[in-house]
Amino acid sequence: DTEVTQTPKHLVMGMTNKKSLKCEQHMGHRAMYWYKQKAKKPPELMFVYSYEKLSINESVPSRFSPECPNSSLLNLHLHALQPEDSALYLCASSQGGHSEAFFGQGTRLTVV
Amino acid sequence: GIQVEQSPPDLILQEGANSTLRCNFSDSVNNLQWFHQNPWGQLINLFYIPSGTKQNGRLSATTVATERYSLLYISSSQTTDSGVYFCAVEFLSNQFYFGTGTSLTVIP
Numbered sequence: 316d317t318e319v320t321q322t323p324k325h326l327v328m329g330m331t332n333k334k335s336l337k338c339e340q341h342m343g344h345r346a347m348y349w350y351k352q353k354a355k356k357p358p359e360l361m362f363v364y365s366y367e368k369l370s371i372n373e374s375v376p377s378r379f380s381p382e383c384p385n386s387s388l389l390n391l392h393l394h395a396l397q398p399e400d401s402a403l404y405l406c407a408s409s410q411g412g413h414s415e416a417f418f419g420q421g422t423r424l425t426v427v
Numbered sequence: 428g429i430q431v432e433q434s435p436p437d438l439i440l441q442e443g444a445n446s447t448l449r450c451n452f453s454d455s456v457n458n459l460q461w462f463h464q465n466p467w468g469q470l471i472n473l474f475y476i477p478s479g480t481k482q483n484g485r486l487s488a489t490t491v492a493t494e495r496y497s498l499l500y501i502s503s504s505q506t507t508d509s510g511v512y513f514c515a516v517e518f519l520s521n522q523f524y525f526g527t528g529t530s531l532t533v534i535p
Contacts, residue, residue, distance in 0.1 A: 346521045352468070358513075358525050363522065411520070411521055413457040416515070418469070418470040
């Protein structure tokens, strides 16, 4: 099983709302990632967790707050987002140490 | 930072034609993957290929790490091959960076 599951698939939120994106994998992977993808652009790395610890933050604004409650789960908490934050948010996981990464189907976020 | 460039940016093929997509990267990498992104946004793993050549059905890929490029070959293209193809490189551990992408349209 090489499945990474993201919920919800679609999310519409207001600029004053607080919402969370969820990502789950049961492959025993030790590295988990959040990416942001705007239309007609490649995915851009946001955060990396390795062994449940935040190892990389690509200068992401604090209105995005990642959390890794355990080795299978990764959350992205959203607060006070702007319309330009509307994008496809992708989660991925890998074994770490230069191994293959697998992606979820993404959450399509619209900020109104 | 590392630069990952793909060519061509756009490609239109007649069904049944063959094509070669290229991925150039600016520095030594530890890992390289090819993905197909379908119209719904799902990134589908095609190849995990840090070096050498692999084949899977009508698709094959070659990475020449010493010369910093990778090629994806699609033979006998089908309309279901349409979508965006990305290469992604792992420069430092657990840091995957995507190429600029090739948008492929296969027409019947």
